[in-house]
Amino acid sequence: MKTRESGMPEEGMWHTFFDTAQVLSALGLQSVMSDVADFGCGYGTFTIPAARIVRGSVHAFDIEEDMIAATREKAVLFNLANVRLNRRDFVAEGTGLPGASVDYAMLFNILHMENPEILLAEALRILRDGGILGIMHWNYDPETPRGPPMAIRPKPEQCAKWTEEAGFLIVKRFVALPPYHYGIIAKKGQNR
Ligand SMILES: C[S@@+](CC[C@H](N)C(=O)[O-])C[C@H]1O[C@@H](n2cnc3c(N)ncnc32)[C@H](O)[C@@H]1O
Known part of the structure; x- marks a missing residue:
């Protein structure tokens, strides 16, 4: 089932809310990394720039065919053969990726x-030991132009609490992602 309040505004508007390169860098995505999972890829706002950075594939998941199509269009346009598209309900079915198979997971918005x-547990399952989870969300501020x-x-502290309860180690508890977002960096512990 589609998660609550997860519909998207028009694409041009959505893309004005982020500096995607700055977000990915601030949230620890690195060129030495191999595979990535993007939970709820939407328009591919972060799938596409991530695919340009990493050495492996970006597995993009969304329940909406329109969102998969929008991401596919960009992957084709920019000739990115490492974008793997999956129309899937990741709440009901998970990602279907093998355990311990990705270096980075995105839980953005x-x-x-x-x-x-449910998503934090699935992210933990698919990340390799030492793998990084990047979380981004809208500032807890009623003045943001969109957001749930x-x-x-x-709140950031609530996301951090859920993340720790899921079994992650917090690397950075608060990353400012101006103008409208914040982030958290977490890690899958070595002995898990
Ligand atoms: C608010 S958008 C965020 C998109 C993207 N992460 C970003 O930050 O640009 C949430 C996305 O999650 C997708 N989604 C919601 N529930 C889902 C589910 N159960 N399984 C897969 N995708 C889902 C929606 O279709 C939507 O594209």
Whole structure:
């Protein structure tokens, strides 16, 4: 089932909210990394720049065919053969990726969902030991131009708590991603 309040505004507007290169760099995506998972790729806003950075594939997941199509269009346009598209309900079915198979997982603008622990558990499962989880969400501020209603919008400390409860180690508890977002960097522990 599609997670609550996860519809997208028009693409041109969405892309004005982010400096994608700055976000990915600030949240620890590195060119030495191999495979990546993008949970809820939307328009491919972060899938496409991530595919240009890493050595491996970016596995992009979305429940909406339109979002998969929009991401596919860009992957074709920019000749990015390492973008792997999956139309899938990752809440009901997970990602289908093997355990311990990716270096980086993105949970961007999605953790206001009904059961965030489901995605955090799936991210933990698919990450290799030492793999990095990047979380981004809208600032806890009613003045942001978009974002989920304040009643369900998680504060940074709430996201960090869920992340720790899922079994991750927090690397950076708060990363400012101006103008409208914040981030968290977490890691899958070595002995897991
Ligand atoms: C708010 S958008 C964020 C898109 C992208 N992460 C970004 O930050 O640009 C959330 C995306 O998650 C997708 N989504 C929602 N529920 C889903 C589910 N159960 N399985 C897969 N995708 C889902 C939506 O279709 C939407 O494209």
